[in-house]
Amino acid sequence: QGKMEWRMVTSWPLNLPGPGTSAAWLADKITKMSEGKLTVKVFGAGQLAPAAGVFDAVSQGAAEMYHSVPTYWRGKSAGIVLFGNMPYGLTASEQHAWMLHGGGQALYDEMYGRFGLKGFLCGNTGNQWMGWFKKEIKSAEDFKGLRFRSPGLGGEMYRRMGASVVQLPGGEIYPALQSGTIDAAEFIGPWTDLALGFHQAAKFYYWPGVQEPASAEECVINKAKWDALSDELKLVVETACSATYAYSTSEYIVRNPPALKTLVEKHGVQVRQAPEDVLVAAGNAAGEIMAELREDKDDLVRKIADAYAVFRQGAMENARYTELGVMQARTLPYKFQ
Amino acid sequence: MQALRRFAAGIDALSDRIGQALVYLVWSTAIVCAVVVLLRYALHVTFAWMQDLYVWIHAVVFLLGTVYAMRCNAHVRVDILYAKWPVRRRALVECIGVLVFTLPWMAALAWLTWPFVLSAWAIQEGSPQPNGMPGVYVLKSVLLLFCLLVGLQGLAVLARGILVLTGDQAAAQQPPFADSPQN
Amino acid sequence: MLTTGDIVSIVFFLSTILILMTGLPVAFSLAGLSLVFAFLGHMLGVFDYSTLINLPLRYFGVMSNEVLVAVPLFVLMGNVLQRSGVAEDLLTTMGKLFGARSGGLGFSVIVVGAMLAAATGVVGATVATMALIALPAMLRVGYQPRLATGVIAASSTLAQIIPPSTILIFTADILSGVNQAAQMRLGNFAPTTLSAGDLFAGALLPGLLLVVLFMLFMAVKAVFQPRSCPPIEVTDAERRGLPVAVAKAVIPPLLLIVAVLGSILAGIATPTESASIGVFGALLLTWANGRLSWGLIRDAGKGTAVTTAMIFAIVLAASLFSLTFRGLGGEHMVEEALTNMPGGVVGAVLIVMAVMFVLGFFLDTFEIILIMLPICGGPLIVLGVDPIWLGVMVGLNLQTSFLTPPFGFTLFYLRGFAPPSVETMEIWKGAVPFVGIQIAALVLVWFFPGLATWLPELLFR
Ligand code: NA
Numbered sequence: 001q002g003k004m005e006w007r008m009v010t011s012w013p014l015n016l017p018g019p020g021t022s023a024a025w026l027a028d029k030i031t032k033m034s035e036g037k038l039t040v041k042v043f044g045a046g047q048l049a050p051a052a053g054v055f056d057a058v059s060q061g062a063a064e065m066y067h068s069v070p071t072y073w074r075g076k077s078a079g080i081v082l083f084g085n086m087p088y089g090l091t092a093s094e095q096h097a098w099m100l101h102g103g104g105q106a107l108y109d110e111m112y113g114r115f116g117l118k119g120f121l122c123g124n125t126g127n128q129w130m131g132w133f134k135k136e137i138k139s140a141e142d143f144k145g146l147r148f149r150s151p152g153l154g155g156e157m158y159r160r161m162g163a164s165v166v167q168l169p170g171g172e173i174y175p176a177l178q179s180g181t182i183d184a185a186e187f188i189g190p191w192t193d194l195a196l197g198f199h200q201a202a203k204f205y206y207w208p209g210v211q212e213p214a215s216a217e218e219c220v221i222n223k224a225k226w227d228a229l230s231d232e233l234k235l236v237v238e239t240a241c242s243a244t245y246a247y248s249t250s251e252y253i254v255r256n257p258p259a260l261k262t263l264v265e266k267h268g269v270q271v272r273q274a275p276e277d278v279l280v281a282a283g284n285a286a287g288e289i290m291a292e293l294r295e296d297k298d299d300l301v302r303k304i305a306d307a308y309a310v311f312r313q314g315a316m317e318n319a320r321y322t323e324l325g326v327m328q329a330r331t332l333p334y335k336f337q
Numbered sequence: 338m339q340a341l342r343r344f345a346a347g348i349d350a351l352s353d354r355i356g357q358a359l360v361y362l363v364w365s366t367a368i369v370c371a372v373v374v375l376l377r378y379a380l381h382v383t384f385a386w387m388q389d390l391y392v393w394i395h396a397v398v399f400l401l402g403t404v405y406a407m408r409c410n411a412h413v414r415v416d417i418l419y420a421k422w423p424v425r426r427r428a429l430v431e432c433i434g435v436l437v438f439t440l441p442w443m444a445a446l447a448w449l450t451w452p453f454v455l456s457a458w459a460i461q462e463g464s465p466q467p468n469g470m471p472g473v474y475v476l477k478s479v480l481l482l483f484c485l486l487v488g489l490q491g492l493a494v495l496a497r498g499i500l501v502l503t504g505d506q507a508a509a510q511q512p513p514f515a516d517s518p519q520n
Numbered sequence: 521m522l523t524t525g526d527i528v529s530i531v532f533f534l535s536t537i538l539i540l541m542t543g544l545p546v547a548f549s550l551a552g553l554s555l556v557f558a559f560l561g562h563m564l565g566v567f568d569y570s571t572l573i574n575l576p577l578r579y580f581g582v583m584s585n586e587v588l589v590a591v592p593l594f595v596l597m598g599n600v601l602q603r604s605g606v607a608e609d610l611l612t613t614m615g616k617l618f619g620a621r622s623g624g625l626g627f628s629v630i631v632v633g634a635m636l637a638a639a640t641g642v643v644g645a646t647v648a649t650m651a652l653i654a655l656p657a658m659l660r661v662g663y664q665p666r667l668a669t670g671v672i673a674a675s676s677t678l679a680q681i682i683p684p685s686t687i688l689i690f691t692a693d694i695l696s697g698v699n700q701a702a703q704m705r706l707g708n709f710a711p712t713t714l715s716a717g718d719l720f721a722g723a724l725l726p727g728l729l730l731v732v733l734f735m736l737f738m739a740v741k742a743v744f745q746p747r748s749c750p751p752i753e754v755t756d757a758e759r760r761g762l763p764v765a766v767a768k769a770v771i772p773p774l775l776l777i778v779a780v781l782g783s784i785l786a787g788i789a790t791p792t793e794s795a796s797i798g799v800f801g802a803l804l805l806t807w808a809n810g811r812l813s814w815g816l817i818r819d820a821g822k823g824t825a826v827t828t829a830m831i832f833a834i835v836l837a838a839s840l841f842s843l844t845f846r847g848l849g850g851e852h853m854v855e856e857a858l859t860n861m862p863g864g865v866v867g868a869v870l871i872v873m874a875v876m877f878v879l880g881f882f883l884d885t886f887e888i889i890l891i892m893l894p895i896c897g898g899p900l901i902v903l904g905v906d907p908i909w910l911g912v913m914v915g916l917n918l919q920t921s922f923l924t925p926p927f928g929f930t931l932f933y934l935r936g937f938a939p940p941s942v943e944t945m946e947i948w949k950g951a952v953p954f955v956g957i958q959i960a961a962l963v964l965v966w967f968f969p970g971l972a973t974w975l976p977e978l979l980f981r
């Protein structure tokens with residue numbers, strides 16, 4: 001077995017900051033770590049397969065691997081979304097923990113095995129923001145009739161709160177917001193949102209992004225191609241994905257604060273915390289969605305949803321005494337330069 | 338020869354039926370889209386399935402419309418030379434075109450599409466967006482129907498081409514050798 | 521050095537043009553030939569067959585592209601308007617309004633052409649109406665035939681560049697994809713997006729510029745060669761009723777144009793949304809003119825299905841062409857060639873425009889856009905060309921090509937509708953000055969790119 005070249009189709013334009021750059025980084029790492037035995041060539045959305053077609057493309061062997069987000073494959077199975085994100089669900093590190101140590105990967109393998117695929121998570125946006133609003137949000141009532149761009153299960157959550165949820169590709173959000181076709185929109189967080197210019201059309205920037213406490217990216221390989229890899233190369237791919245997860249997730253932590261500073265100081269953006277009743281109403285809507293997933297007609301979806309819910313309970317318990325405690329302590333008034 | 342004649346006429350009749358259905362489909366696209374707009378701007382409500390619906394109908398329109406446009410000889414041609422050719426030469430070129438281009442395209446497309454449609458049915462693929470149109474597998478299947486119908490209409494062209502080559506005068510008065518009024 | 525893949529790509533591109541000349545339906549020969557070359561490339565070891573597995577996915581992508589639904593809706597709106605009597609009323613009343621002076625009928629054709637252009641998305645519909653109504657009237661009063669056909673041909677092609685325009689919808693769809701990819705390569709991670717609305721806004725001023733230039737030409741003709749464009753007799757009775765007649769003919773379609781185009785340019789609605797409302801606005805006009813009937817609804821629907829299918833069959837075929845061309849590595853070769861073009865950006869743009877212009881003699885707009893833009897758009901944008909400007913220039917360029925004798929498509933259309941007494945040579949000669957004007961407009965937009973980029977900047981940024 002000599003040198004191989006694999007095609008990685010992606011759901012992003014080549015090098016889109018965040019997911020696109022992360023895909024390129026992963027491809028580069030696999031190529032270098034394998035010392036060229038497995039060269040990965042990245043294709044932007046539409047070059048071979050359209051953004052929404054990469055799952056099918058790899059499943060049918062049109063390309064060897066893809067880089068995308070599980071959130072897009074709701075149509076394949078409602079259970080898949082939980083490997084990417086869930087409103088009021090796991091954070092980036094918890095998601096990774098579930099996959100690596102909490103039995104998530106086995107369920108992920110079982111689900112993707114149905115489609116002849118083998119996947120690894122390989123990146124995460126971390127905590128997102130609730131989004132950009134033209135008018136202030138004073139209570140959950142303000143979501144009634146609000147024309148809001150929010151995709152995936154987050155969108156479903158806001159729909160249940162009475163919002164008119166609109167699905168638009170990233171590039172079309174700004175014009176829609178500016179023209180008043182929509183009243184509000186959420187994308188990711190300050191780094192990406194500043195680049196897309198939403199602040200020119202809406203001044204109120206709300207947190208926390210409970211619709212996506214985190215959103216994972218995935219690298220998915222055609223199962224037959226995966227099985228044919230040597231153990232060494234399998235290890236290379238798996239390790240590179242894990243490394244990329246850390247690399248990509250941490251990048252948002254570095255890029256978000258200066259972007260937020262620019263938004264506030266240079267563009268006069270008003271940063272607001274969502275009122276508590278909004279968060280409770282949203283949480284109830286998310287709870288409904290989760291309950292439905294746990295009663296899905298597909299055994300495997302129920303199994304995934306149950307496992308996710310159980311893990312989430314444990315993670316919350318853990319966070320309460322660890323992260324939450326430390327985070328709260330960190331905000332107390334003490335001297336620390 | 339009689340069998341060829343009957344075959345071509347039969348396929349044309351089928352395509353004419355499709356043509357009639359297309360009228361309703363075209364107007365449905367416009368109506369559903371306008372309703373979505375009115376609901377969104379006047380009542381501030383959106384239904385994702387409705388947004389999917391007019392896109393789906395549009396897809397069916399242009400796929401089935403391709404078949405009907407073949408039957409009407411309405412597909413774009415570069416007829417700088419073609420228009421001046423005697424009908425027998427045109428018939429020969431049409432026959433070669435069907436055998437070398439149309440049928441291989443449809444056969445290859447059907448062969449490539451088949452596994453996608455099969456897997457979509459197997460998982461009862463739904464919409465990627467919440468509350469979107471269920472049954473994405475149905476839409477995907479339309480691509481197979483497209484292959485079948487375009488293939489059949491191609492065979493009708495082939496049949497008529499053979500008739501013209503064997504000296505059938507009536508066949509030369511039928512599309513694609515003469516335009517039919519788009520009735 | 522050229523690789524085997526490059527050579528196969530070049531032969532592929534050239535044979536495409538040759539095979540289309542056989543007169544077989546373009547979509548089928550384009551797609552079929554692509555498969556032939558995919559097979560050939562596979563045999564020569566320069567094409568990975570599994571690339572083709574992406575084809576159904578690309579087709580599903582077209583089938584679920586919401587933006588493209590605007591195409592049939594604008595075609596339907598145009599088909600309804602064409603049967604609504606609006607164009608006839610406009611031509612008759614405008615003819616009387618301006619006709620009493622030399623050149624007045626020609627002037628009215630330009631005005632009506634511009635108005636119809638702002639209400640319809642494809643060229644064919646406008647040529648037919650104008651040729652059947654305006655041409656006989658002009659010939660009757662003694663217009664020089666070549667002037668009459670020239671002004672009608674030129675005014676009809678305005679439908680393609682003045683928004684709404686189906687061809688601009690596809691241009692925007694392709695350019696927005698290649699633009700984003702190109703901007704990322706340039707390291708611009710916050711690229712402005714490109715939508716059909718942007719391109720509509722970009723094309724509006726160049727379109728109006730053409731209208732003004734056409735009018736100036738008519739004015740010059742009227743002053744220096746009044747015999748080529750004599751006035752018509754307008755009776756006193758007609759003159760008295762004229763203000764009301766003009767208002768009745770002009771105001772309803774004008775309202776429709778303002779509503780549809782206005783809502784797109786004001787950013788209130790997407791082209792698809794506006795078009796769906798425009799369809800029912802056109803129905804309302806038809807009803808007000810007493811022409812609404814089931815027959816009209818059926819004919820408009822069927823005509824729309826056929827036109828839409830013609831266009832999308834080419835889209836599907838061109839998608840297979842691009843996939844094969846990319847699989848053969850041809851795209852990379854084009855990129856290299858354009859990047860290393862002598863004369864830099866200017867040379868690269870010139871060569872692309874020249875190839876498109878020449879192809880415009882033989883091929884349909886949609887074929888050229890769908891074959892050429894995915895290949896050449898990216899490299900040009902990487903070289904620093906503004907995507908909106910590029911889209912507008914391509915639109916203007918192809919439009920010019922369509923008017924250029926002897927092959928110009930609009931001239932073929934017009935030949936079909938003009939009475940036999942008008943010689944083909946006259947139609948060709950008539951087009952020449954307007955081709956000159958179109959080239960002048962191209963040159964103006966080249967040197968004053970703001971003509972294309974200022975309005976979208978103002979409206980959407
Ligand atoms: Na988001």
Ligand code: NA
Nearest residue numbers: 637679682684
């Ligand atoms: Na137009």
